[in-house]
Amino acid sequence: MNLFVIIKSLLAGLPNTVLILVISFLLSSIIGLLVMWISLQDDRVSRGVARLYTGLSRGTPPLLMLLLSYYELPKLLQFVGINAQDWSKNLFAIFGLAVGFGGYMGEVFRAAFESVDQSQFEAAYAVGMQRKDVLKEIILPQVFQIALPNIQNMFLDFLKASSLVYVIGISDMYRNATNLANVHQGVFQLQIFIVLGLIYWLITIFFEYLFKLYIKKNTYI
Amino acid sequence: MALLQVDNLKKSFNNKTVLKGVNLQIDKGDVVAIIGPSGSGKTTFLKSINLLEQPDSGTLKLNDDQLDFSKVTPAEKLKIRRKIAMVFQNYALFKNKTALENITEGLIYGRNVSKDQATQRANKELAAVGLLDKQDFYPAQLSGGQQQRIGIARATALDPEIILFDEPTSALDPELVGTVVDDIDKLARNGQTMIVVTHLISFARRVANKVIFFEDGNVLAFGSPEDILDHPKNERIKQFLSAISKDH
Numbered sequence: 001m002n003l004f005v006i007i008k009s010l011l012a013g014l015p016n017t018v019l020i021l022v023i024s025f026l027l028s029s030i031i032g033l034l035v036m037w038i039s040l041q042d043d044r045v046s047r048g049v050a051r052l053y054t055g056l057s058r059g060t061p062p063l064l065m066l067l068l069s070y071y072e073l074p075k076l077l078q079f080v081g082i083n084a085q086d087w088s089k090n091l092f093a094i095f096g097l098a099v100g101f102g103g104y105m106g107e108v109f110r111a112a113f114e115s116v117d118q119s120q121f122e123a124a125y126a127v128g129m130q131r132k133d134v135l136k137e138i139i140l141p142q143v144f145q146i147a148l149p150n151i152q153n154m155f156l157d158f159l160k161a162s163s164l165v166y167v168i169g170i171s172d173m174y175r176n177a178t179n180l181a182n183v184h185q186g187v188f189q190l191q192i193f194i195v196l197g198l199i200y201w202l203i204t205i206f207f208e209y210l211f212k213l214y215i216k217k218n219t220y221i
Numbered sequence: 222m223a224l225l226q227v228d229n230l231k232k233s234f235n236n237k238t239v240l241k242g243v244n245l246q247i248d249k250g251d252v253v254a255i256i257g258p259s260g261s262g263k264t265t266f267l268k269s270i271n272l273l274e275q276p277d278s279g280t281l282k283l284n285d286d287q288l289d290f291s292k293v294t295p296a297e298k299l300k301i302r303r304k305i306a307m308v309f310q311n312y313a314l315f316k317n318k319t320a321l322e323n324i325t326e327g328l329i330y331g332r333n334v335s336k337d338q339a340t341q342r343a344n345k346e347l348a349a350v351g352l353l354d355k356q357d358f359y360p361a362q363l364s365g366g367q368q369q370r371i372g373i374a375r376a377t378a379l380d381p382e383i384i385l386f387d388e389p390t391s392a393l394d395p396e397l398v399g400t401v402v403d404d405i406d407k408l409a410r411n412g413q414t415m416i417v418v419t420h421l422i423s424f425a426r427r428v429a430n431k432v433i434f435f436e437d438g439n440v441l442a443f444g445s446p447e448d449i450l451d452h453p454k455n456e457r458i459k460q461f462l463s464a465i466s467k468d469h
Binding site: 117119122123124126133138141142220 | 268271273284299303305306307309311313316317318326327330331332359360361366375379468
């Protein structure tokens with residue numbers, strides 16, 4: 001079996017991999033910001049809810065999260081009158097990964113928020129800014145900047161975790177590699193998986209490059 | 222009528238009383254220097270005036286606005302803060318904003334000035350402190366002295382009734398202290414009302430027309446620089462001044 005066939009077969013799964021990666025990452029970031037927000041509230045109940053979610057999210061294996069999302073979430077939705085039987089598998093994969101990693105994202109943002117210099121708040125309030133403007137103009141941009149190296153880390157974690165979506169039968173690159181190896185009774189398994197590894201590696205380098213460009217353009221500290 | 226009047230201001234942190242009922246009355250154009258040992262509550266008092274610290278009790282009157290510290294609403298806080306500006310010990314410029322944006326930010330979001338007008342005003346203020354060519358620099362790219370002068374420009378651009386200075390020179394290189402002191406002196410001569418927490422006695426003597434000596438959460442003495450600094454009657458103040466002069 002030649003290299004071209006292997007690459008072609010694996011790359012057929014690339015759109016699914018990238019789609020799931022990017023969307024679940026964005027969704028997870030939103031969940032993370034929300035969890036940060038809730039965990040910074042003054043009342044104990046909100047903080048408790050944030051802690052509970054963070055604990056569950058960080059304590060559950062991503063594989064289990066995907067299985068729960070695919071097999072159990074539709075039942076839950078059915079219960080409240082939503083028929084999710086025909087929904088795309090990609091949706092459940094995205095949801096499972098986003099919720100599964102949301103706890104980590106929340107911690108990334110919360111830690112960044114807490115390391116913003118207290119004087120930045122004081123200076124903003126002192127010029128007469130309202131709380132919402134203080135957050136939007138001064139604090140959140142700094143939170144984002146501080147969190148960026150960890151966000152990049154998380155993104156690469158997502159890339160690799162996205163290979164787990166094979167368990168719910170999505171034809172991503174990993175599943176295609178497994179199928180191809182099985183079709184040939186495992187004879188070419190090593191070659192196939194080396195190619196797969198190289199493709200993941202190239203994707204990593206590509207996204208690292210994008211992050212680097214962004215950081216270079218937007219650094220002020 | 223006094224411009225600012227603070228009565229019986231009390232504040233404690235975790236059962237430790239930091240301010241024990243402070244009174245202060247200042248008139249328009251006053252430059253008040255607050256001196257005293259570390260931990261005597263000077264900075265807490267200063268930050269209470271614009272409610273960066275929330276006092277436990279007491280009242281504040283600024284022109285016709287009155288408020289009771291024990292029951293301040295967010296709207297009252299905003300109203301007071303929009304008449305007062307502050308310059309910080311560590312400059313506290315917005316790290317994610319350029320020198321110019323540091324000045325326009327408060328005008329746009331704190332005073333509802335249009336972006337164009339804010340930019341014009343900011344340029345004027347930057348020119349006044351001789352830093353117009355640094356307008357697109359971020360704070361991290363500027364020296365401490367430059368940052369503090371932008372901090373002062375940020376405050377004056379707001380046309381505040383009062384500017385609060387929290388040890389404006391104590392984080393600066395000794396070499397740069399002079400330029401910042403000159404800027405503040407210029408403001409004083411233009412009639413800007415200011416309250417300055419400082420350790421620089423020479424600065425207090427040069428710029429201030431009233432001096433407050435803080436000790437252990439109380440005002441120990443309040444008077445002219447001559448009375449307090451040159452002819453102190455109180456033994457504690459004498460001791461403090463001689464200890465400080467030995468350091469310099």
